[in-house]
Amino acid sequence: MNILLTGGLGFIGSHTAVVLASEGHSVVIVDNLCNSQQQTLGNLELITGKKLPFYEGDVRDVDLLKKILRDHQIECVIHFAGLKSVAESGADPLKYFDNNVSGSIVLIEAMQAEGVKKLIFSSSATVYGVPQYLPYDEEHPLAPMNVYGRTKLQVEEILQDLSKSDPDWSIVCLRYFNPIGAHESGLIGELPQGIPNNLMPYICQVVSGKLPHLNVFGDDYDTKDGTGERDYIHVMDLAEGHAAALAFTNHHQGWEAINLGTGFPYSVYDLISAFEKSAKQSIPKVVKERRSGDLPIYYAKADKAKNLLNWQGKRDLQSMCDSSWNYQDQLTRVPK
Template sequence: MKVLLTGGAGYIGTHTAVELIAEGHEVVVLDSLANGFAEAVRRVERITGAAVPLLVGDCADPAVVDKAFADHAPDAVVHCAGLKAVGESVGQPLRYYRNNLDALLALCEVAHDHGVHRMVFSSSATVYGDPATVPITEDMPLSVTNPYGATKLFAERILRDLAVADTAWSITALRYFNPIGAHPSGLIGEAPQGVPNNLFPYIAQVASGHRAKLSVFGDDYDTVDGTGVRDYLHVTDLARGHVAALDHLADSTGFRAYNLGTGRGTSVFEAVRAFEHAAGTAVPCEITGRRPGDIATCYADPSAALRGLGWRAEKTVADACADAWRWQAANPHGFAGQRDGSE
C-alpha cells in the first residue's frame, strides 16, 4: 500500500516510516519542516534502503495536499502532523487550534476528492483529561485540560462525524500515551528545538552535560513519590501500532479509537533512575512548581488494541533509555546544522 505520511520528518513520523517500510508499504512524506528535518528522512532511507519522497509543505494548505495526492496517488493517509507541546498550547491556543484543525480538515477534504477514505490519525491520551481512575479504557469519559488536548478531542469528533456521514471512510485514531526512546540504530530519535518539552530528551541533555539539571514540575502529587506518573511507550512500539492500524483499515468502515500504551505507570523519579542506569551517570534534579494543564497520573489499559489490532507493547522503559542514550551520544545536537525549515 502507498501511504501519505504527514509529519513524517518528525520524531514519531520517522519511526513510523521505518516500520511501514519494513512491512512492505511504500511511504511518501509530507512535512512543513516546522518541527521536522529533511535529514531525518534521509536517515530513514539509510535504515530501510528504500526511497522516501519528501514533499515540503503545510498540510493546512489544500493546494499543497492536493498536489501530493495528484502526484503520488496514495492509497491511505497516516496523519501525524501537528503542533504537540501541552505547555506551549496553553500560551498559544489560537495557533494550536488553527494549525491542528485546519490541517485535518484540508486533508480529509482533499483525500475524499481523490477517492481515498482510509486514515490513521495521531490522537493523544490528553483526550481523557484528568481521569477519575486508572488504567484508562477507551470508553471512559473524554475531557481536556489544555488546548493541545482540545485539538485532539475536536479532531476525533470531526473524524467520527465524517465516518457517520460517509460510510466509505475507515478511520482509526490512536491515542498515544508518552512516546520515548529512539531507533536502535541511533540514526533517528527525538530532536527538540530549544528547551525540550518532553521529559526524556531533557533527561538525556542533562545526562550528556548539555544542561545542568532537570526541572521536576511538582513533587506533591498523590503518587508513589510525589512526581507525575505516565505511561512511557517505546517509540518503535508506537510506530508498530500505526502499521497494525493501517493493516486493519480494510476490515471495516467507520471510526475506531485505540489506546497505545504499556499499561504501566512510571514516575518522573523512576524514569530518572532508569536513565541514570542506562547512561552510567547522575542526572541532577531541581523541584519546581507544577505546570498548567499537567495531571498526576495517566496510564493506559491497552487491551483493546490487542483485541482489535493484534498489537501490544514489547519494549521496556529500560530499553527506551538505552536507545535514547545511544541516540543522544551519537547525535549530541540532534540534527543541528541539518535543519531545513524554521519555527
C-alpha cells in the same frame, strides 16, 4: 500499500516510516519542518535502504496535498502533522486550532477530492482529562484540560461525524500515551527544536551538557515516590501500532478510537534512574513546585488495541532509556 505520512519527519512519523517501509509499503512524506529536520530524511533512507519521496510543504496546502495523493496513488494517510506543546497551545490557541483543526479539515477535503478514504489520526491521551477512573479506557469521558487536547478532540469528533456521513471511510484515531525511546540504529530519535517540553529529551539535553539540570515538578504527589507517574511507551512499539492500525483499516469501515500505551505507569524518578543506568552517569536535578494542570498519575487500558489490532507494547523502560541514550550519544559524536 501507498501511504502518505503528514509530519512524517517528526519523532513518531519517522519511526513509523521505518516500520512501514520494512513491511514493504511505499511511503511518501510531507512535512513543513517546523519541528523536525531535513537530515532525518537521509537517515531514514540509510535505515530503510529505500528512496522516500519527500515534499516540504504545509498540511493546509490543499493543492499540494491533492497532487501528492494523485501522483503517488495514495491509498491511506497517516496524519501526524500537528503542533503538540501544551504550554504553547495555551499561549497561542489560534495557532493550534489553525494548524491542528483547520489543517486536518484541509487534509480531509483533499482526500475526499481524490477518493482516498483510509485515515489513521495521531491523537492523544490528553483527550481524557482528569481521570474519573484508571486505567483510562476508550469509554472514559472526554474532557481535555488544555488547548492542545481540545484540538485533538475536535479532530476526533470531526472524523467521527465524517464516518457517519459516509460509510466508505475507515478511520482510526490512535490515542498515544507517552512515547519515548529511539530507533536501535541511533540515527533517528526525538530532537525537538528549542528547549524540550517533554521529559526524555530534556533529560538528554541535561546529560549532554546543553542544560544545567533537570527540573522535577513536584515530589509530593500521592504516588509511590511522590513524583508523577506516566504510561511511557517505546516509540518503536508505537510505530508498530500504526502498522497494525493500517492492516485493520483494510477490513474495517467506520470510526474507532484506540489507546496505544503499555498499561503500566512509571514515575519521573523511575525514568531518571533507568536513564542514569543507560548513560552510566548521574543526572543533576532540582525539585520545583508542581505545574498547574499536571496529573499525579495516568495510564492506559490497552485491551482494545490487543483485541482489534493484535498489538501490545513489548519493550520495557530500560530499553526505552537505552535507545534514547544511544541516539543522544551518537548526536554528540557527530562532527559539528
